[in-house]
Amino acid sequence: MNTHATREPSFRQSVDLMFNRAVALMDLPPGLEEKIRVCNATYTVRFGVRLRGQIQTFTGYRSVHSEHMEPVKGGIRYALGVNQDEVEALAALMTYKCALVEAPFGGSKGGLCIDPRQYEEHELELITRRFAYELAKRDLIHPSQNVPAPDMGTGEREMAWIADQYRRMNTTDINASACVTGKPIHAGGIAGRVEATGRGVQYALQEFFRHPEDIAKAGLSGKLDGKRVIVQGLGNVGYHAAKFLSSEDGAIITGIIERDGALVSQTGIDVDDVRAWIVKHGGVKGYYNAQYVETGAAVLEEDCDILIPAAMEGVINLGNADRIRAPLIIEAANGPITAGADEVLREKGCIIIPDMFANAGGVTVSYFEWVKNLSHIRFGRMGRRQEEARHQLIVDELQRLDEHLGDAWSMSPDFKRRYLRGADELELVRSGLDDTMREAYQSMSEVWHARDDVVDLRTAAYIVSISRVALSYKEKGL
Numbered sequence: 077m078n079t080h081a082t083r084e085p086s087f088r089q090s091v092d093l094m095f096n097r098a099v100a101l102m103d104l105p106p107g108l109e110e111k112i113r114v115c116n117a118t119y120t121v122r123f124g125v126r127l128r129g130q131i132q133t134f135t136g137y138r139s140v141h142s143e144h145m146e147p148v149k150g151g152i153r154y155a156l157g158v159n160q161d162e163v164e165a166l167a168a169l170m171t172y173k174c175a176l177v178e179a180p181f182g183g184s185k186g187g188l189c190i191d192p193r194q195y196e197e198h199e200l201e202l203i204t205r206r207f208a209y210e211l212a213k214r215d216l217i218h219p220s221q222n223v224p225a226p227d228m229g230t231g232e233r234e235m236a237w238i239a240d241q242y243r244r245m246n247t248t249d250i251n252a253s254a255c256v257t258g259k260p261i262h263a264g265g266i267a268g269r270v271e272a273t274g275r276g277v278q279y280a281l282q283e284f285f286r287h288p289e290d291i292a293k294a295g296l297s298g299k300l301d302g303k304r305v306i307v308q309g310l311g312n313v314g315y316h317a318a319k320f321l322s323s324e325d326g327a328i329i330t331g332i333i334e335r336d337g338a339l340v341s342q343t344g345i346d347v348d349d350v351r352a353w354i355v356k357h358g359g360v361k362g363y364y365n366a367q368y369v370e371t372g373a374a375v376l377e378e379d380c381d382i383l384i385p386a387a388m389e390g391v392i393n394l395g396n397a398d399r400i401r402a403p404l405i406i407e408a409a410n411g412p413i414t415a416g417a418d419e420v421l422r423e424k425g426c427i428i429i430p431d432m433f434a435n436a437g438g439v440t441v442s443y444f445e446w447v448k449n450l451s452h453i454r455f456g457r458m459g460r461r462q463e464e465a466r467h468q469l470i471v472d473e474l475q476r477l478d479e480h481l482g483d484a485w486s487m488s489p490d491f492k493r494r495y496l497r498g499a500d501e502l503e504l505v506r507s508g509l510d511d512t513m514r515e516a517y518q519s520m521s522e523v524w525h526a527r528d529d530v531v532d533l534r535t536a537a538y539i540v541s542i543s544r545v546a547l548s549y550k551e552k553g554l
C-alpha cells in the first residue's frame with residue numbers, strides 16, 4: 077500500500093504525469109494533447125439490493141476515457157478501495173494499452189466498492205445483475221459501445237451473469253454475447269481467455285529476452301532459463317505468469333507475496349502447490365515447503381532477477397523504491413509503480429516493462445473473443461480439417477520417400493503426429509497473442525532505441541500509443 081500518499085500524486089495523476097512526460101517529446105497540434113489526456117465521462121451509480129433481510133446500498137463506477145474508437149473496453153473491478161480517481165486512471169491506461177496492441181477499442185473501466193469475499197455466491201449474483209442492469213440501461217454495457225471484462229475480484233462467473241443480464245434486457249440483439257468478454261466457454265467465451273494476461277506476461281518476457289541489447293541494459297545475460305523471479309499476487313494474472321514461466325521457460329520462482337505474507341525459497345517454489353494451498357486455507361501462511369515471511373511487502377525488496385508485481389497499484393512507491401534490488405520489473409498489475417518511484421528506479425538503472433504493454437494479453441484475447449462472438453463461429457472451425465488434409469498429402473509423399481530410401485533416411489518419430497494436427501482455437505489464440513506481444517514490444521523498443529530523449533520503455537510505449545490515438549482523432553477531422 078502507498079504509505080507516502082501525501083508526497084505522491086494519486087494514481088490518475090501518476091498516469092497523467094507519465095502521459096505528460098511523453099507528449100513533451102511529441103509534436104501534437106495545440107489542443108489535441110488535452111483532448112487525448114482528459115477522461116470523457118465517469119458515471120457513478122448507487123443502487124440498493126435486499127440482502128439478509130435488509131437493503132444494502134452499493135456504489136459503482138463506469139468511466140469512459142476515450143471514444144476515438146468504439147466500443148470502448150475495460151474491466152470491471154470488485155474491491156473495497158474502488159474510487160473515481162482509480163477508475164479514471166485505469167480507463168486512461170486502457171486507451172493507451174488498446175492503441176499499443178492495436179486492439180480497435182477506446183478505453184474504459186468500471187468498478188464496484190465491495191469486498192467480494194464477504195458475500196455468498198447467490199448474493200454476488202444479485203449484486204452483479206443489478207449493477208449490470210444499471211450500466212446496460214445507459215448503454216455502458218453494449219456490444220458496439222462499451223464491452224467490460226474481468227479485473228481484480230471478478231472472473232468468468234461474473235461475466236456470465238453480466239452477459240445473461242444484458243441478454244434478458246435485449247432479447248432480440250443477435251450480438252448480445254459480445255456485450256462482455258471473459259465469459260466461460262459454454263457462455264460464449266474463448267479458449268485461453270482465463271490464462272491470457274499471465275500468458276501475455278510470459279510472451280512479453282520471452283520477447284524481451286530476444287533482444288540482447290535490452291537484456292544488457294538491465295545488467296542481465298542469457299535467457300529466461302534459471303532466472304530468479306519474485307511475484308506479488310497469486311491471483312489470475314500472477315498465478316498464470318508464474319506457472320508458465322517456471323514450467324515452460326525454466327525460471328525459478330524464489331518469492332510469492334500475498335495479502336497475508338510471503339513465501340521465499342532460493343531453490344524454487346511450486347506455484348500450483350501454493351495456489352492449491354491458498355484456495356484451501358485462504359492465504360499462504362502455514363505453507364510447508366518454503367520459508368514464511370509475515371511482512372510480505374518487504375519481499376519486494378529481496379534480491380532477484382525479475383520482479384513481477386501482479387496484485388494492485390502503488391505497491392512500489394517513494395517509500396520503498398530505493399530499496400528495490402530487482403534489475404528488471406515487469407508490471408503485470410496496472411500502475412504498481414508510482415510516478416515518483418518510476419523516477420527513482422530509472423535513475424538506479426532498473427528496466428521497467430510497463431503495464432500498458434505487460435498486461436495487455438487480457439484485452440488482446442478479449443478482442444479475439446469479441447470478434448468470435450460477432451462472427452458467431454469458433455476460430456478454426458472452417459479451416460482446421462482442410463489444413464490437416466493438405467498436411468496429409470505431404471506426409472504421404474514423405475512416407476513414400478521413407479520407404480524408398482530405406483535406412484538412409486526416415487521421418488523423425490513425432491513429426492507425423494505433430495505436423496498432421498490442425499490448430500485448434502487455443503493454439504490460434506496463443507499464436508495471435510504471441511504475435512501481438514512481439515509486434516507491440518518491437519514498436520516500443522524501436523522508439524526507445526531510435527531517440528536519445530526517450531529514456532525508458534514506458535515513455536516509448538506512451539509515444540507509440542498517443543501517436544496512434546492522435547492519428548485516429550485526425551482522421552475523424554478533429
Ligand code: NAD
Binds near residue numbers: 410
Ligand atoms: P485477482 O483478484 O485474480 O488477483 C489479485 C491477487 O493479488 C489475489 O491473489 C490477492 O490476494 C492478491 N493481493 C491483493 N492485495 C495484495 C497485496 N496488498 N499484497 C499481495 N497480494 C495482494 O486479480 P487479477 O485479475 O489477477 O488482477 C491483478 C492485477 O492485474 C490488477 O492490477 C489488474 O488491474 C491487473 N490486470 C488484470 C487483468 C485480467 O485479465 N484479470 C488484465 C489486465 C490487468
